[in-house]
Amino acid sequence: MQSITSGQSVSSPIEIKGSTSLKNGQILFGKVNRIYPNQTTEVQIGHQKMIATLDIPLQAGEMYWFQVQQPNEGKVVLKVLDSPNVNFSSLKGAAAQLLSHLGISPEPEAASLAEYLLKNQLPITKDTFLSALQWVKTADAVEYGLSIIKRMILQQLPFVEDVFVALLAQAKGEPFHKLLSGLQQQLQDSVSETSVKLKGVLDSLHVAKQDQLQQTGLQKLVTTWIDSSASPELKTGAFSLLQKTGFVPMGITEDGFLEKLVVESSEISGSTKNSVTDKLQQGLQLLSDAKNGTLGKVEKVEYSLNRLLNGLDYVEAETSTEIKLIQQKTISTEELSALASRLLERTFAEASAGNKIAGADIEVNDLIAHLNKDTEKVTESKGKVTELLIQSLKRRPETLSVTNAEKLVLTQVLETEFKTIDFTNGASVAQQLKEWTKMLGLQLEHALANMSGDGLEDLTKDLETLKPLYLNF
Incomplete structure (x- = not known):
C-alpha cells in the first residue's frame, strides 16, 4: 500500500525521505510502529516508514486507515479514519473497508478496482477512484482498464478520460491502418473542405480502399497459388479461395485446372496487345502440342518453354529417330501441370514487375482474363x-467461413497490400519515416513554435497534414 503520486495537480506533494510523494486526500493503510511526544508517530506504509503527526492518540503495533492532510511545518499530517466492522485480514476485506471510507457502493466493478489499487500499492483518493471506476466500466475488458489506470498513475500521465481512451485503443493492439480505415469510413458522407483534405491525406497514407482491393485481391490469390516458393499450405489455401470465389470451378483439382488451360489454349488464335499475354498463350499452345505428341521442330518441351520465357526464338534442329519416338510419348499430367505452373509464375512475375509504370497492371488483368474468359x-x-479481405481486415472471423489455410492466405495478402517500405534498406526506412512524420502532422507544434513572417507558406503545408486537419474537423 505504498503511496505514489496520483497525477493530480490540486496540491503540492510532500516529499518523504525514503518513500515516494504523498498528496492531500490520499487514503493509506498502515501500521503505527512507535509513539513519540506531541502526537508524533513512526508510521509504516508497506515497506516505507515516515514520521507523521496524528490528529488523535493511537496504539503502537496496530493497523489503521489514514488520510493525508495538509502539511504542518514540513511534517506529514495523517487523519485516522474509523475502521468499519469488516474483517480486513484478506484483500477483499480491505477493499470493502476502503469503499466504506470512500462512501462508494460495493458493486462488483468498484470492489475489483479497490482490490487492484490495494494489491498494486497505488494511491487512492475519492476523485481519482470515481473517475477510474467510470472509465473501467466503459472498457471492453476490465483487465485492460485496470492496467491502464495503473500505467497512468505510475507514469504520472494526466488523469483525464481522453488519455485513458487513447491508451485503451493502444492496449487493444488495433493496427494503425485499421484505425485510419475506420476514420476514412466515418468521413465518407462528409463533403466539407476540411474533410475532403483529410480524406486525401488518408489516401496518401495507403489506407485500404475497396476499389484498390478490388483490383489487386484476385491477382494476389492467383500469384500466391502459382508461387513456387510458397508453402504447400499457402498454395492450397489460395487455390481453395479461388474456387470459393467462383474463379476456378468447384470440384476440379489443381492439376486438372492447369490441364484444362492447356487443352483450351488450342482453341485460341491470333495475338493480343501485349507481349506477356502472347507469351502465355504461346507457352500453353506449346504444352498442348506436347500433350498431343506433335512437337515437330523442337527437341524437348522444357527446353523450348525456357527459350520462350527468356524471349528467345525457337531453334530448329534435326531430330533423330530415337528423339522422334520420345516425342510421340504422351506427357504425364503431373509433368504437364508442373510446366504450366512454371509458365504462369514466370509470365505473372514479368507482368507484375512493370506495375510501377502507369497502366502496367493492365497486363496482369489480361493474364487473369486468360485464365477465366x-x-x-x-x-x-x-x-x-x-x-473476404475487408472482413478479414476488420477482424470479423464470425462472418468468414474459411479454413485455417485460407485465413493464412488472406492475412498474407493484406500484409503484402499494406507493405510500403523495404525494412532491409536503411535509407529507404529513414526517408519513409520522414514522409510519414510530415503527413501525420507530428511536427505541428515545432512548426508553430518556430513560425516566422517569412515562413507562412511552409506553415500552410504543415497545416494540410493529418493531425491539424483532424483537430480542425
Whole structure:
C-alpha cells in the first residue's frame, strides 16, 4: 500500500525521505510502529516508514486507515479514519473497508478496482477512484482498464478520460491502418473542405480502399497459388479461395485446372496487345502440342518453354529417330501441370514487375482474363475476394467461413497490400519515416513554435497534414 503520486495537480506533494510523494486526500493503510511526544508517530506504509503527526492518540503495533492532510511545518499530517466492522485480514476485506471510507457502493466493478489499487500499492483518493471506476466500466475488458489506470498513475500521465481512451485503443493492439480505415469510413458522407483534405491525406497514407482491393485481391490469390516458393499450405489455401470465389470451378483439382488451360489454349488464335499475354498463350499452345505428341521442330518441351520465357526464338534442329519416338510419348499430367505452373509464375512475375509504370497492371488483368474468359464471372469473383479481405481486415472471423489455410492466405495478402517500405534498406526506412512524420502532422507544434513572417507558406503545408486537419474537423 505504498503511496505514489496520483497525477493530480490540486496540491503540492510532500516529499518523504525514503518513500515516494504523498498528496492531500490520499487514503493509506498502515501500521503505527512507535509513539513519540506531541502526537508524533513512526508510521509504516508497506515497506516505507515516515514520521507523521496524528490528529488523535493511537496504539503502537496496530493497523489503521489514514488520510493525508495538509502539511504542518514540513511534517506529514495523517487523519485516522474509523475502521468499519469488516474483517480486513484478506484483500477483499480491505477493499470493502476502503469503499466504506470512500462512501462508494460495493458493486462488483468498484470492489475489483479497490482490490487492484490495494494489491498494486497505488494511491487512492475519492476523485481519482470515481473517475477510474467510470472509465473501467466503459472498457471492453476490465483487465485492460485496470492496467491502464495503473500505467497512468505510475507514469504520472494526466488523469483525464481522453488519455485513458487513447491508451485503451493502444492496449487493444488495433493496427494503425485499421484505425485510419475506420476514420476514412466515418468521413465518407462528409463533403466539407476540411474533410475532403483529410480524406486525401488518408489516401496518401495507403489506407485500404475497396476499389484498390478490388483490383489487386484476385491477382494476389492467383500469384500466391502459382508461387513456387510458397508453402504447400499457402498454395492450397489460395487455390481453395479461388474456387470459393467462383474463379476456378468447384470440384476440379489443381492439376486438372492447369490441364484444362492447356487443352483450351488450342482453341485460341491470333495475338493480343501485349507481349506477356502472347507469351502465355504461346507457352500453353506449346504444352498442348506436347500433350498431343506433335512437337515437330523442337527437341524437348522444357527446353523450348525456357527459350520462350527468356524471349528467345525457337531453334530448329534435326531430330533423330530415337528423339522422334520420345516425342510421340504422351506427357504425364503431373509433368504437364508442373510446366504450366512454371509458365504462369514466370509470365505473372514479368507482368507484375512493370506495375510501377502507369497502366502496367493492365497486363496482369489480361493474364487473369486468360485464365477465366467469363468476364462476368471474373468481376463477381473480384467482388467476393474483396469482401473476404475487408472482413478479414476488420477482424470479423464470425462472418468468414474459411479454413485455417485460407485465413493464412488472406492475412498474407493484406500484409503484402499494406507493405510500403523495404525494412532491409536503411535509407529507404529513414526517408519513409520522414514522409510519414510530415503527413501525420507530428511536427505541428515545432512548426508553430518556430513560425516566422517569412515562413507562412511552409506553415500552410504543415497545416494540410493529418493531425491539424483532424483537430480542425
